[in-house]
Amino acid sequence: MVDRLTPEARSRLMAAVGGKDTAPELAVRRMLHAMGYRFRLHRRDLPGTPDIVLPRHGKAIFVHGCFWHGHEGCRLGRPSKSRVEYWGPKIAANRARDARKAAALRRAGWSVATVWECETRQMNKLAARLRRFLAA
Template identity: 65%
Template structure:
């Protein structure tokens, strides 16, 4: 049984919109990469040999940075992380799996001796918040500027 024509067109529009969401090279990721590069650091991207394929890998510093979307990775307390009201039986478990997978990857990386940092999408939207987050991750570099 199918829904009304309006429901079907809404589902098609949502499907089209969701298919355009990128996994790599997102706006938040590009913003943090530009900022780190401006500090003089060099890095590798999406190393497949590391748990969770970190977005930014700085092997010399044993540092990995995940750039997480607030919705997809359920940033606690963030307004961008609200769960959809439709298809809750799908979205609830899916988002919970994302959070669990993030925790597993971070734990495995820490166990292997890596420093793991997460920069949230909402932090990249406001330049002062991004600057504050970078000061937490790179205090010695920013103190010299």
């Protein structure tokens, strides 16, 4: 597959992709707020800087984009067909980093959940899963 953008244009486009306040993250935040939960965002003093932290409950939530974090078996998480030699190791490194961050939080006494981008398309199921996680 050939990239339609020049390397410079692709670099600008990829540099503009943000890691905070993504649409899936905002959807999860709106849902938690509507459920009555109050939380903190992007706590840099915690391992991995979780996207959403509920200190009173000892819970941390990461909201992952399916492509960027290599969501197995997900249509949105399919590996790129272009530049496989770049994207394969990149996504694998992201997954390994995610596992290290979650493990460090658990060692520090936090309960950790990961919400995938594709899960925000079925909000009722996601709400039920988050209720179970937060009640545990």
